[in-house]
Amino acid sequence: MNHALENDHKIFGFWIYLMTDLVIFSVLFATFLVLRNNTYGGPTAFELFHMTPVFAETIVLLTSSFTCSLATFSIHRGQKKSAILWFGMTFLLGLTFLMLEGIEFSQLLEINAGPQRSGFLSSFFALVGTHGFHISIGLLAAMVRIWLRPFTTHCISQMMRLAFFWHFLDVVWIFIFSFVYGMGHLHA
Amino acid sequence: MEWGIYMHNTIGSRSFGFVASLLLTLTAFLLIERPAFFPLDMPTIIALLLFLAVCQALVQSIFFLHILQEKKPRWNLIIFGSTICIILLIVLFSIWIMHHLNYNMMPHH
Numbered sequence: 001m002n003h004a005l006e007n008d009h010k011i012f013g014f015w016i017y018l019m020t021d022l023v024i025f026s027v028l029f030a031t032f033l034v035l036r037n038n039t040y041g042g043p044t045a046f047e048l049f050h051m052t053p054v055f056a057e058t059i060v061l062l063t064s065s066f067t068c069s070l071a072t073f074s075i076h077r078g079q080k081k082s083a084i085l086w087f088g089m090t091f092l093l094g095l096t097f098l099m100l101e102g103i104e105f106s107q108l109l110e111i112n113a114g115p116q117r118s119g120f121l122s123s124f125f126a127l128v129g130t131h132g133f134h135i136s137i138g139l140l141a142a143m144v145r146i147w148l149r150p151f152t153t154h155c156i157s158q159m160m161r162l163a164f165f166w167h168f169l170d171v172v173w174i175f176i177f178s179f180v181y182g183m184g185h186l187h188a
Numbered sequence: 189m190e191w192g193i194y195m196h197n198t199i200g201s202r203s204f205g206f207v208a209s210l211l212l213t214l215t216a217f218l219l220i221e222r223p224a225f226f227p228l229d230m231p232t233i234i235a236l237l238l239f240l241a242v243c244q245a246l247v248q249s250i251f252f253l254h255i256l257q258e259k260k261p262r263w264n265l266i267i268f269g270s271t272i273c274i275i276l277l278i279v280l281f282s283i284w285i286m287h288h289l290n291y292n293m294m295p296h297h
Contacts, residue, residue, distance in 0.1 A: 033282070066209075
């Protein structure tokens with residue numbers, strides 16, 4: 001089998017994985033949408049969510065998606081140095097996002113609004129936590145990619161799949177932004 | 189799609205995707221944060237948010253994931269489409285069923 005064909009197969013396999021992952025996220029979304037008003041006398045989404053930090057998280061993630069696409073562009077052009085630079089930038093932005101999310105979660109836990117508080121908060125932490133977990137896996141994979149291995153053909157194909165994964169997580173976050181935080185804030 | 193391949197391989201198309209995604213998010217943010225500025229009722233605002241989110245997903249898929257760039261047969265696109273169908277079924281029917289369950293479980297006296 002030639003290289004290009006093998007790469008196509010790998011991308012296709014990874015794409016199928018992403019689609020199954022999308023189904024997992026949609027199930028968590030459905031759970032959240034069903035449970036979002038079941039606060040059991042606890043704090044509601046309107047009381048808990050502030051849009052400004054969430055907006056900052058969104059901008060950071062969107063920018064990281066862009067730098068990631070510049071990284072794959074550099075790979076296609078064979079510019080290894082700028083590819084690593086853009087991937088590094090993507091990594092730092094991803095880390096910033098994760099830190100902002102960590103601050104938000106710890107603030108919620110501090111005021112006793114953890115996942116054990118109500119059905120609404122359980123489904124919120126399940127959905128947003130799963131997204132955050134995916135982001136951390138992506139960051140770990142990126143770290144291994146950037147520092148531990150040389151720039152081979154195999155490595156390039158892995159970086160392409162990592163970029164796919166990253167854009168995919170960005171799309172999932174957009175829906176979390178609008179329908180978990182946005183609708184909660186709108187009191188809808 | 190010859191023009192598609194030409195467009196998606198440039199820095200310009202990626203920058204365009206980035207600017208579009210920022211504008212879409214900014215609009216959604218203003219809609220959420222300052223709903224009083226818009227003379228709209230809640231269902232319209234929710235529908236607009238959904239529309240903006242779908243546009244954003246399309247921008248990300250077309251300009252960053254390059255889903256339209258694939259050569260025939262477009263297996264990635266076919267699987268993407270069928271997954272969207274599964275997701276719509278799961279989400280819409282969950283909401284529909286649970287809404288009616290709540291309604292039917294309400295005390296009638």
